[in-house]
Amino acid sequence: MSIILVVNVGSSSVKYQLIDMGKDKPVRLARGLVERIGLDSSIHTYIPLDGEMMRKELEVPDHSKAIEVALETLLDPDVGVIADRGEIAAVGHRVVHGGEKFSSSTIINDEVMEQIMECRRLAPLHNPHNIKGIEACRRLFPHTPQVAVFDTAFHQSMPPHAFLYALPHELYTEQGVRRYGFHGSSHRFVAREAARELGRPLSELKLITVHLGNGCSITAVQGGASMDTSMGLTPLEGLVMGTRSGDIDPAIPLMLMRTSGIHTEGMERILNRKSGILGLSGIGSDMREIEEAVEAGDEAGIRTLEVFCYRIKKYIGAYMTVLGGLDALVFTGGIGENSMVVRQKSTAGLEFLGIHLDHEQNRRLNRSRGRISRQDSPVAVFIIPTDEELVIAEDTYALLGGG
Ligand code: AMP
Numbered sequence: 001m002s003i004i005l006v007v008n009v010g011s012s013s014v015k016y017q018l019i020d021m022g023k024d025k026p027v028r029l030a031r032g033l034v035e036r037i038g039l040d041s042s043i044h045t046y047i048p049l050d051g052e053m054m055r056k057e058l059e060v061p062d063h064s065k066a067i068e069v070a071l072e073t074l075l076d077p078d079v080g081v082i083a084d085r086g087e088i089a090a091v092g093h094r095v096v097h098g099g100e101k102f103s104s105s106t107i108i109n110d111e112v113m114e115q116i117m118e119c120r121r122l123a124p125l126h127n128p129h130n131i132k133g134i135e136a137c138r139r140l141f142p143h144t145p146q147v148a149v150f151d152t153a154f155h156q157s158m159p160p161h162a163f164l165y166a167l168p169h170e171l172y173t174e175q176g177v178r179r180y181g182f183h184g185s186s187h188r189f190v191a192r193e194a195a196r197e198l199g200r201p202l203s204e205l206k207l208i209t210v211h212l213g214n215g216c217s218i219t220a221v222q223g224g225a226s227m228d229t230s231m232g233l234t235p236l237e238g239l240v241m242g243t244r245s246g247d248i249d250p251a252i253p254l255m256l257m258r259t260s261g262i263h264t265e266g267m268e269r270i271l272n273r274k275s276g277i278l279g280l281s282g283i284g285s286d287m288r289e290i291e292e293a294v295e296a297g298d299e300a301g302i303r304t305l306e307v308f309c310y311r312i313k314k315y316i317g318a319y320m321t322v323l324g325g326l327d328a329l330v331f332t333g334g335i336g337e338n339s340m341v342v343r344q345k346s347t348a349g350l351e352f353l354g355i356h357l358d359h360e361q362n363r364r365l366n367r368s369r370g371r372i373s374r375q376d377s378p379v380a381v382f383i384i385p386t387d388e389e390l391v392i393a394e395d396t397y398a399l400l401g402g403g
Pocket of ligand 1: 212213214215242285286287288291333334335338339
């Protein structure tokens with residue numbers, strides 16, 4: 001029994017993968033996505049190993065139904081990849097917030113479930129959806145182990161001077177207000193893979209991992225442990241993101257709420273959905289649109305790219321001082337893997353810190369994996385495509401006693 005179902009539940013989507021961990025190398029048997037859950041017509045995309053992509057419009061009122069649809073498809077005699085749901089050894093769930101309770105992945109029981117529920121307060125936009133996914137799977141597979149893999153767990157190694165905010169200390173001790181950090185599975189994965197690329201043990205490396213997707217975060221990793229990361233109590237702090245502001249003066253929302261009559265929900269909408277690349281550019285939240293605008297000489301596109309890359313550069317400098325040096329800088333995520341210009345701009349002028357990009361390699365290796373720094377660069381720079389689903393499958397399999 002080595003087949004793991006990985007489930008990643010978002011506000012209106014369910015992503016899933018079925019991965020067989022029992023072979024020499026993990027084998028992805030199938031993957032799929034149910035989108036637009038609860039809207040007029042939902043869309044199910046499914047790709048079996050060695051098969052054709054299938055795309056279907058159907059009615060999916062809630063997350064539970066979405067997981068049922070996924071399971072029916074995986075079991076389908078024509079396009080499915082398993083004959084019986086009993087072949088699934090365990091289900092691994094991505095859970096965004098694990099608070100201070102979880103510093104590693106864990107098998108879900110009633111007590112764990114209660115603790116995940118408690119973390120809803122810290123991640124009201126994310127954890128409730130993750131909980132719906134777990135509840136649906138516990139109903140659909142009552143005898144199958146369920147595992148939670150937390151985005152926050154990897155960052156639990158941060159020292160207090162990195163995770164404490166300079167707020168009244170009771171806010172931390174009584175309400176858990178501190179930096180938690182997110183994208184942990186991604187940072188953990190690319191740090192491990194960077195060590196592989198360097199052919200050196202992770203335990204002796206100083207790394208900065210830059211995850212640039214729809215959400216963006218950057219982490220200082222020493223000896224395989226997170227020392228500091230840009231996201232905070234919630235995934236809103238730090239780098240500029242697709243629609244999230246990242247770092248701002250905390251007085252800004254207070255001023256707007258006082259002077260413009262905006263209330264909590266309106267403010268939350270501005271900071272989470274109307275800011276970042278979208279807000280700055282007024283064009284869209286997708287870096288591809290910004291790159292096109294920059295090529296056309298559009299001012300809004302140019303300023304957005306400048307702010308986006310400047311923020312990354314500032315954090316690289318900060319984290320090099322946190323680590324006291326750097327062996328490698330790693331770019332990952334949709335933008336990190338695909339945007340030549342972002343990698344180039346966010347490292348330009350850092351030669352004095354030992355970061356020398358090889359511009360030809362940066363172009364040639366776009367969208368793939370490899371070293372994009374000059375051979376004589378003291379700091380290696382890599383593109384490493386992330387694989388959060390694989391991390392979830394690995395942790396889940398390991399907790400079953402495999403791996
Ligand atoms: P992710 O959340 O990791 O899937 O990343 C999604 C984001 O990656 C999109 O919103 C785009 O901004 C960005 N992206 C994807 N493909 C490209 C590309 N070819 N060039 C630039 N940015 C891209």
